[in-house]
Amino acid sequence: MQKRHEEAEARREAALAKADEDKDACIEKNKLAEQEMNEKIKELQGEAFGKDEALRDEINEIAEKLLKVTEQVQERLTKLTEL
Numbered sequence: 001m002q003k004r005h006e007e008a009e010a011r012r013e014a015a016l017a018k019a020d021e022d023k024d025a026c027i028e029k030n031k032l033a034e035q036e037m038n039e040k041i042k043e044l045q046g047e048a049f050g051k052d053e054a055l056r057d058e059i060n061e062i063a064e065k066l067l068k069v070t071e072q073v074q075e076r077l078t079k080l081t082e083l
Helices: 002-082
Strands: none
Touching: none
């Protein structure tokens, strides 16, 4: 009976040790996965910022062109009213 108890205790200890090893491996795996996801998020944010920046530049260019056209129209209207 004592021997069975000792064997059971040994199996229990081995199972606990294995569970701790598995837990540590999972923690490490999760840390790596989290790092990868954080890097991917930063990459995507950078891409989005770059796209936003390009779009902002394009909008500014269009706004400048519209301002020039508006100025030209205003000049022509002024000349017409002087006639």
